[in-house]
Amino acid sequence: MLITFCLSFMFILVLCLMIHEFGHFIAMRLVHLPVEEVRIGIGPRILQRGYFHLHLIPVSAYIQCKEKAVKQLNASQRVLIDLAGIMMNVLVAFVVLLMLHQWIDVPIHLIFHPI
Numbered sequence: 001m002l003i004t005f006c007l008s009f010m011f012i013l014v015l016c017l018m019i020h021e022f023g024h025f026i027a028m029r030l031v032h033l034p035v036e037e038v039r040i041g042i043g044p045r046i047l048q049r050g051y052f053h054l055h056l057i058p059v060s061a062y063i064q065c066k067e068k069a070v071k072q073l074n075a076s077q078r079v080l081i082d083l084a085g086i087m088m089n090v091l092v093a094f095v096v097l098l099m100l101h102q103w104i105d106v107p108i109h110l111i112f113h114p115i
Contacts (some may be wrong), residue, residue: 009060015042016059016089023088024063027081031073039066 017040028035039062041055048054070078 011040014054017058019092020085020089021061021063023084023086024081026075026088027084028063028065031077031080033065033069033081035063035076038043039064 021038021040021088025035025038027089035051038051039055041058042060043056045053045055073081
């Protein structure tokens with residue numbers, strides 16, 4: 001039971017990290033910023049496909065790009081890249097909540113309750 005929980009937690013953590021970093025990745029591609037490496041995790045590398053690297057311990061993630069190219073971006077492009085991860089998280093959360101509403105018939109006012 002504990003092993004199943006740990007594996008499920010690690011899978012969900014990696015999925016959340018990938019979704020967040022994918023938001024940054026899309027924004028970087030929109031402003032034509034070259035991506036050098038997309039890294040998920042720390043420790044020994046267990047998978048590498050192009051510039052995507054998956055490491056053994058999935059506790060962090062980042063996207064590396066050329067520093068010279070970043071310095072050439074204007075302020076609005078930098079803000080877009082910085083906020084893209086958060087916007088992707090919100091978008092995915094919204095979609096998941098709508099799917100929950102459809103699948104298990106949770107009343108919509110319980111999901112989107114005004115604060």
